Amino acid sequence: MKIIPKLLLIVTVAVATFSSCSKSNELDFERAREEQRIQDSINRVRIERIVKEQAPAVKAFADKNLLDAKLDTATGIWFQLIQAGDEASYTYKVLNNQLVAPTITAKYKGTLLDGTIFDATEGDKSFVSPLNNVIGAWQLAFLPKTIRFNGEDYKVGGLTANGLKKGAKIKIVTPSPWAYDEQASAKIPANSPLYFEFDVVDVK
16 A cells, blocks of 8 residues: 655755756756646646546445545545544644655555445554655545645645544545555456545554
8 A cells, every 4th residue: 555755856866966066966956847837737637537437426326335425626535534633643744845654553444436345454553654655535534634734734635634544434436646646466456446445543
């Protein structure tokens, strides 16, 4: 369930380019930043198109398998929050102007929209990972919509108001860009919308 965060490459490029103080490298940095902005814009349009194309199938699955499902309009993800969890068990926070990624422990099941199980925890086993090492749909499921920092509310973009805490249970069905996108594996075809069930064992 781990992926390499896409931002890592951008940060690496920025650091490598900015390591020299020459005028040439300063210009290279500006050009790289503009090229990245253009690429991000193109990718955003691509994601919006795919989410729109997959919306009917994702909604149909949610209507059939999720009780009183809610749609996150920003991402096209449908979800059912079954149990909120222990509110006092964890606080999502910002440190040094960066969102702190907690370590999550969860039992889960993932399926294709045809019901084929491609991955699941077994028995008493749980999946443990830093939140920033999992796919976007998982991050969106765990994170809150907003985080209060220095007296102001900052939009994070999560599915639920307070984020998932210890004891939470949720079901989500996500368009492919927030899952594995164009990547294919032996069990997951490229561009596959996916369904997940989570039982949150701990967040810390």
